[in-house]
Amino acid sequence: GQQLNQSPQSMFIQEGEDVSMNCTSSSIFNTWLWYKQDPGEGPVLLIALYKAGELTSNGRLTAQFGITRKDSFLNISASIPSDVGIYFCAGRLEASYGKLTFGQGTILTVHP
Amino acid sequence: KAGVTQTPRYLIKTRGQQVTLSCSPISGHRSVSWYQQTPGQGLQFLFEYFSETQRNKGNFPGRFSGRQFSNSRSEMNVSTLELGDSALYLCASSFVGFPTGAYNEQFFGPGTRLTVL
Numbered sequence: 377g378q379q380l381n382q383s384p385q386s387m388f389i390q391e392g393e394d395v396s397m398n399c400t401s402s403s404i405f406n407t408w409l410w411y412k413q414d415p416g417e418g419p420v421l422l423i424a425l426y427k428a429g430e431l432t433s434n435g436r437l438t439a440q441f442g443i444t445r446k447d448s449f450l451n452i453s454a455s456i457p458s459d460v461g462i463y464f465c466a467g468r469l470e471a472s473y474g475k476l477t478f479g480q481g482t483i484l485t486v487h488p
Numbered sequence: 489k490a491g492v493t494q495t496p497r498y499l500i501k502t503r504g505q506q507v508t509l510s511c512s513p514i515s516g517h518r519s520v521s522w523y524q525q526t527p528g529q530g531l532q533f534l535f536e537y538f539s540e541t542q543r544n545k546g547n548f549p550g551r552f553s554g555r556q557f558s559n560s561r562s563e564m565n566v567s568t569l570e571l572g573d574s575a576l577y578l579c580a581s582s583f584v585g586f587p588t589g590a591y592n593e594q595f596f597g598p599g600t601r602l603t604v605l
Contacts, residue, residue: 391492407591409593409594411596415603416599416601417598417599418492418494418578418580418598418599419531419578419596420596421593421594421595421596424592424593459518464531466531466594470592472544473519473536473538473543474519474520474521474536474538474543474544474580474582474590474591474594475521475533475536475544475546475581476523476531476533476594477533478523478530478531478587479530480530481530
């Protein structure tokens with residue numbers, strides 16, 4: 377079963393607001409990845425994190441690799457309608473090669 | 489560079505049949521991972537292939553199998569289909585550094601939507 381707890385499960389926000397979501401685990405991960413998935417499509421990679429404490433931005437998106445290596449968060453600033461979708465965190469355990477463990481996803485709805 | 493491609497995009501089968509799904513990774517990526525996505529269980533790891541060898545396997549029955557060819561293209565097969573096998577099957581590829589063996593980002597294809605009737 378999944379080992380990542382992602383919250384919140386869903387968010388309803390107004391356009392222009394900032395969004396924050398996070399993932400926590402009881403296991404230590406050496407990689408954290410954040411994806412966005414639109415209906416009927418595969419997940420699209422947003423940000424990849426490889427070091428504890430690392431803070432990385434991609435446009436209006438910012439993600440951090442927690443210093444305990446057991447958590448990560450994603451922030452979206454000044455949301456726009458096209459941010460609508462499902463956001464997933466994914467972690468890679470040491471020596472797990474190509475296996476990613478996924479969170480349950482955060483469904484984001486943006487009201488114009 | 490072309491992204492990860494999967495064929496077919498949609499498939500309808502009946503119980504008891506078998507199915508083969510295909511995945512072509514990004515050029516230069518030798519690792520291919522497969523996932524099953526359902527509303528109830530989310531994204532679950534099936535298996536990973538690297539240089540034609542299965543490197544890692546998830547907790548799925550033996551009806552689920554896969555293979556990888558020398559050009560890194562991969563196929564997964566599901567035999568004796570059950571209703572519960574209806575899902576979006578996703579393939580993802582990664583570049584693996586040499587000689588470190590370090591995995592970089594994992595990129596997904598659009599998926600194959602399998603419906604079992």
